[in-house]
Amino acid sequence: MPLEDLERLSRGEAPVPGREAVRVAELTRIIDSMPGMIAYWDKDGRNRFANDAYIEFFGVAPAQLFGMHVSELLGPELWVLNRPYVEGALSGEPQLFERTLVDARGEPRYVQTHYVPDFVEGDPSGFFVMINDISGRVRAEQALQDSVRQVALLEERQRIAADLHDFVIQRLFAAGLDLAAVQRGVPDAEARIGAAAEGIDDSIRELRKAIHSLRELMTPTELPASIDKVLGNAGRALGFMPTLTRTGSLESVTPEVVNELLAVLNEALSNVARHADADRVDVTLACTGDQLLLRVADDGRGLTKVERSSGLTNMRHRAENLGGTFRVGENHPRGTVVQWMVPITGTGQE
Structure with missing residues (x-):
């Protein structure tokens, strides 16, 4: 079936007339019924199709997603990690990798991703994406x-x-x-x-x-216990216990990264207790591949300009010193999200 027929549906346009319309509608229904996320990106890295699960996960309207470059959808930090796989698929090599992603609701999910090249007359013309949620496993x-x-x-x-x-x-x-x-x-x-x-x-x-x-x-092994201790101390200051979600193995995390992680977690939770007036705090610790992600999200009143310039400086420096990244932004519908990502080996500035 021609890809342009699926593209018409992705843009929300009327289906092609006749028997072909029935085939397109049936194929689309089947793909949308699949629990996995399926999409197609052309040779320029722009979206041409996505099923319902894919659209729901990323929280982007079909009309907005169609034609969007993959780097725009993933964001700068995730694009840096995924770019080698995208380039590999566009060169004709199938790609398989695992990654922790945060969906449109702010929930971390551990996924397995396949990039399957699409060949036209022997040359790659794009690639299919198949993403399966393997968080339970x-x-x-x-x-x-x-x-x-x-x-x-x-x-x-x-x-x-x-x-x-x-x-x-x-x-x-x-x-x-x-x-x-x-x-x-x-x-x-x-x-x-x-x-x-x-x-x-x-x-x-x-x-x-x-x-x-x-x-x-x-x-x-005792890193989770150390985190529980930090959460317990924060719980006494907040008046409630933050929730913790962990994915991936912590076996390869170096002592240097452990120390910095605990310091950043303590600082982030202290900031929430002092400034946010929050009723809920969600902490995510995800280890995937060679990266460690710490995410702290609250439903408080957000950050003031003073807090942005002073209270977060140490966390940013701790990430940069390990060769990682630090980001702070708005939580939806309200509150703040702090995201701290570093290599698990702590290879950063000398």
Whole structure:
């Protein structure tokens, strides 16, 4: 079926007459009935068709979406991430990737996206987009990963505790006996002092190794607990608990990014408590690919000019120092949205 027939319907124009109109209407009904999001973009990156699910997700009217460039729909930050996939599809290579997107209602959804090239006489003339919401699957995988890591953490802590008991405590006890003997005036005092010092040095080295191991284990697994603590503190200031939505695995997030994330979350929630007069705050933490997204949305009175120039500066600097981005804007129908996105490895300014 000619693509121009679908384009007519996308623009809201009258269907083509005759039997072909029935075929176009039937095909459109089938595509609109699919739960997945389907669209078509031409070789210039402009929209030529989108089904109902796609239009509803992005919250753009069909007439407005038709002819829109893909970068306009995605926005500058998401366009930077998606551009290599768009260019790959337009060069004739199928693309498959996963991403966290925020729909028109402000809800984060973890999606799997296919870009399928459309060939005309052997040359790419555009590409089809098929997007499936896999948030449920991702949350289930995340819960399983968290459970597995929690068991591993408990086992490792038990191992470290056994090592501390069998080695460190015994060495310190022996050093204590040597020093007590020196205090009593034994003849080999110098040798006993040397042995005690050596035992203490060995114990310090073992303690440092144990602390390092605990820090490595804490970063991905105890991050949710640290976030819960920040949310709890904010809840006491707000008078209600913010909601938290998590998607993706936090396993690869570095300690540097963890520290900055917690600081930004605390600052964002503090700003809401001090200035917003909000009744609801939604926090989203999404880890997709090599990016970590923190989104804090409230339904308060919005930001004043003074707050825009002073209260958000640190959050912006923390994002830029990690090579990420920071954005603040209006929430709908009212309130403010803060979005902080950085690489999970924290590769930023030196």
